[in-house]
Each structure stands twice: as structure tokens, then as C-alpha cells.
Amino acid sequence: MLLLAQTAPASPSFLSNLDTLLFAVFPYVAMAMFFLITISRYRSHPFTYSSLSTQFIENRQHFWGLVPFHYGVIAVLTGHVVAFAIPRSVLLWNARPLRLYILEVSALIFAVLTLVGLIQSIHRRLTSSKVRTATTPTDWIVLAMLLFQLGSGMYIAVMHRWGSSWFATSVSPYLWSLVRLNPDISTIVPMPAAVKLHIISAFLLIAFFPFTRLVHVLVVPNMYLWRRAQVVRWYRDRRVRSSQ
């Protein structure tokens, strides 16, 4: 959009229409796709829900890619959710510069961890012929999208300080307005291009999510910690019992 604005004297109404489309309409399309397609895929093709692990065919590089990536991405996503959910507390925390630096630096460390893991995973998929065999075109698209998302996020974190504070004041209200079904994009429109791109590609990722291996996030085991060790299924009288 920045390019558009510079090269062609596009009419202001076109730009505002585009902003409305991207930030007020597309998020709903993405969320609708996310929920409807993951649920219908879970119901009609449960077999396709899998982590699709390749650890079995390449066990050495696997550790250095998958472990940093997952811990990093979980921390970074948690940070986004926290800033979205409790913006007031984040601002209060950031009131002291030292605490702000601690938050920003640790967020960046987790982002670097994610980046290291992601690059290692891509490297592994390119260099191990067995893993390459088990990689689908969709996997490459997902990796590219993740890399772009991570890269733009880190660029923003470094170039547009301090993200944790302005996320709380500007992005969080926007996201809440989406939740309230009354989209207010006034805080987003004046944002730098990098931030806008980051938001748009995030919703793209959410929209594409149901078609990818990322669905494994939705089926992380949660009952294991509470269930009994042994599982017994009875067919004759539909009793589902556990022993031991």
C-alpha cells in the first residue's frame, strides 16, 4: 500500500476501501475459514490430523530445529495473546523502563530462538533427501509464511520500538473491536507498512491454517496427564473401561 501510495496518486477512497477490506472484512473471512474448515476436516478426515513428524527418518538435525522453534513460537504467541487479553496490565508493567527492557529483550530472545529453529528446519528439509521426500508443497508454503511472519515481526520489534506498549494501546483495541463485531480500524490505518503487512499475513496464516499440517496444534494431547495408564475398548456392549 505504501508503494501504491507513492507511485500512483490513488484516490483516498480506494485506499480506505482497501484498508476496510484488509482489516475489517478479511479477518472475519479468515476466522470463519479457520473454524469451519478445521472442524469439518476433523469430522470428515480425522486421519489427516497428525504432527507429520519426520524425526524417524532424520534424528540428528531434528533436535536443533524443532525444539528451539516450538519453545520460541509458543512463547512469542503467548506474548501476543497476553498483550491482546490484558493490555492494561502490560502498560502498567511497561511503566518502568527496566521492566519494559526486560519484556522486550526476552520477547526478542524467544523470537531469535524461533528464527534459529525455523531456519534449521528449512535447512534440514533442504539437505536431507529423506525428509525432502516427506515434504509436501503445502509444507514449503507454510514454512515460507512462517518465515515471513517471523521476519516482519522481528523487523517491527527492532525498528518500531516499543512494540509491547503500542500493541497494548493500538492493536489490542483493534482486535477487541473485531471481537465485538464492530471493527474499528482507525488505530491501524496510520500504522507503518511493516506492521500492516504483519497483521495481514497473520490473518492469511489463520485462513490457510486449516489446509496445512499446522492443525496438529489443535490436537495436542491434553487428557494424557489425567487418564489411566491402560486403555481397554469393549466392542460387544460398548463399555469403554479403563483398567489399572
Added chain:
Amino acid sequence: MDVRAQISMVFHLDKCIGCHTCSIACKNIWTDRKGSEYMWWNNVETKPGTGYPTRWESQQEYKGGWEVVDGKLRLKSTSKAQIIFNIFHNPSLPSMDDYYEPWSYRYADLFNAPESDDQPTARPISMVTGDPIDIKAGPNWDDDLGGSQIYAANDPNLESLSPEVRAQLQAIERLVFFYFPRICNHCLNPACVASCPSGALYKRGEDGVVLIDQKVCRGWRSCVAACPYKKSYFNWSTGKSEKCILCFPRLETGQAPACFHSCVGRIRYLGVMLYDASRIEEVAKTPNEGLADAFRGIVLDPHDPAVIAGARANGIAESMLESAQASPIYQFVKVWKIALAPHLEFRTLPMLFYVPPLLPVMSQLKDGNVTTVNQNFFHDIEQARIPMQFLGNLFGAGHVGKVTYALRKQMAVRMWRRAVTVGDITRDVAERALREADCSPDEAEAIYRMSSLANINERIVIPPSHREEAIEMMADPLVHKQSVGFGFIERPERGT
């Protein structure tokens, strides 16, 4: 008492000729799909040998099975708390290199190669990548002791043996081996089931077959690490784990599984055993010395009225009960006590038992002759070419007592039959041998019959599973009317 039924197995190792027919029958039916080429749900190993995957018996390396820590039974590979941290990268997971990279040959080159001075060759190509590979090893690379300095010498069961005994085993004039066919043991205390974070693995209540629900499996790979027998495999193409299903579609119609049915040596016996499910944990926690006895104790007498009443109360079908009463497995394991569980110290309580091999033990060359009868009948067993401790490590949780008992009884049965048919051993001598081996003439006859004469209906005694009733109970039989059969059945393809 919580009476349950289990389809159980006995493999008679003296009869195994190592032909791999069982493996091929299984492969052709179940594991010739993409991603499963490297799997051998049924495989035959040469012992001593390192097996498939290499050195699977060494749980210091593979971390399979259970251990008792502070009086509690826990998985060696993981715990409920650990699994959260291990889910991204399972530290105990073997890789394809521990098995082998499956290959085929580019046969078309034999026909399409341009004319030249050299013979055309069919290059080996990887069945994973499709690229040419150098073959390093295969699933039975050490068959018949091939390369035994590398393979047999590294058998984990030899580790507790003294250097002298190990050297004897390596001496060329004493070389000895036997075959060890393996399938999933369908354990009573399966480590694979207990380790699955998704709860995809389960034991069928009716017949004890352990299965993986392919629609629930998410490929967390815990079962592969947890199974000490390494009989759960990861399909790298579909991203799901797979294992021996005991050919349940055949079982349910009263047929023997393919490996049983195709067995050339007729070494495989299949039957029902009743056991007390309430005692599983207690038995699995028993120290190694008493483990074999405790395990036998969990098997219930199918003729005991209390057991029959308990079975009926638990909804065990009459046909299952009848099969349990005619079970050859019950005879081998509980009555004759000559079939033993492999590596009971892994504490999964495997329901596949082996009659330990006598033949390579017995045939001792003395002064150029094979000796038959010594005044001390069982002298040859103690002087066995296969060290008893080796068999003890394999079938006795490290103790030789149960193995010696089984071998002595088998030897006495042979003497008895020799006295009956050939007559170069007198009846008195044979009867004394039987007495010393804790056997009677009747029992010897029964063991002889079941070992050598039994036809398929005596060796394989299983009921059909009343599937017709089960399905009606589970779901409306009309639920799929007008919905499947025209391309709507999902193919097991890799998701995205």
C-alpha cells in the same frame, strides 16, 4: 477377580526352520504400502544375533518397557510430566538407521541399458527417496550367523556371560544358532498403550488384541520408544504409527493370522487364555526372580467353576470360554510349563510364549559321534553348546531355572518316545527320565502329540468374535446406507 480373555500364542522354537515365510505372508498383506516398507510386523531373527532393529533388546539404549521405581511401575522412556517436554523431539525414538533403509532394484535397467561391453546391472534404489543407495544392512542381515563377529558377538543377551563362555560360543567348531520369530506380543501390560499421549492405542476387551486407532493417532511417536520389543512402527509417509494387528479381520472370522496359517514348520499355536486383570499391576511389579511364577499365576484355570462364573459375569462369550478350555496355549504355559515369555523383565507381560530350543543344545559331538544317552540324563543340557545363561537371559528374566525345567522335560519326552518307537532305550530308563523331569507318560504323550502331530485345528483354537452382534450393538447398521462405496472411503494418504 476380573476375568478377561486373551488370544495368546506359543512359538515352538525347535520346529522353526527360519524360512521367513511368516514374514513374507505378513509383508504382502499389511506392510507393502508407502511408508511401511521398512516395517516387519513379523520378523525372524537368528540368535545369537543383534536382531531388528539392531540391539533392540538393550534397553539402556532404547529405553523400552517398564521399571519399578520406589515401588511404582513407570515407563522407562517417559513419564506423564516428561512427555510435555519430549513431544517436539522424542529423545528415546529410534531412527530408520536403527532398522534399515528399505530398497528395491531398478530392474528396468536390465532391459533398457544401452548395448555395451559390460553386463547391465539393476542398481539398488531407496524405497524412501527413490535415489540409488549403497546397501548397508537389512532386517535379517545376520541370518544364519552371517558376519557373526559383528552381529552375534553384539547380542545383548551375551553381556552377562563370562568371557570364556563367550569365546566358546565363537569357536567355529561349536558354532550354534537358533531362530527367533517375533510378532507383537499383545501384552497384558502394554507399554505402548500406556505411553500414547493421544490415547490412540488400546487393548480390545474381548480378545486382548492391541491396536492403534489410526484416526486418533497424531504421530507423537511415544509408542515406538516405549515398546521394548520395538513392535510399534512409525509410518513416515502417513505420519501415523502402525503395528501388528494379529490379522484381526481374519481372527474375527475364526481364521488364523496369516503368519500362523502360512508357517511351514507348524511352529505356531494360537488359543485363548483367561487371566485375572485385577492382578496385572501386582504381577508386573514382581522382582525378576519370581516374575515367571507370578506371571503364570495370573493365568486362570478355564475349568475352575469360580473362573467360569467370573468369565460369564464379565460377559465373556461361551464360544470364547470353550476355546479357553481347549486351548493349546494353556497346556504349554500352565500345565506342561514348557513355554516361556521372552524378556519378562521388560514387565509388559507378553502373551506370546516360546518353547525354548532343545536341538542345538542337545546335539553334542563326542569323539566324532553324536551322543544320545548318558547315565546322567540331563548332563548334556548343563554342558549345552548354547550357554544356559544365554537362554536364561532371553526367556527367564536372567534366571535359568525355568529354561532348564522346560528343556529337561522336552528331553525326557524324546527319550520316552525313543523307548516307545525305537526301543534302544528301555522303558524303565525312559520312565526314570520322565520322573526326574517332573513329567508322566500321559503328559509326555500329550506333549509329543501337540508338538509333532497336531493338525491346524488342534494348534489353532479360536472362536469367531461374534462380529455380527458387535456391530449391531455399536452402531445403526443402516448408518452408511447410500453414503459409502463410491470413492468416499478415505485413502491412508499423508495429510498436509
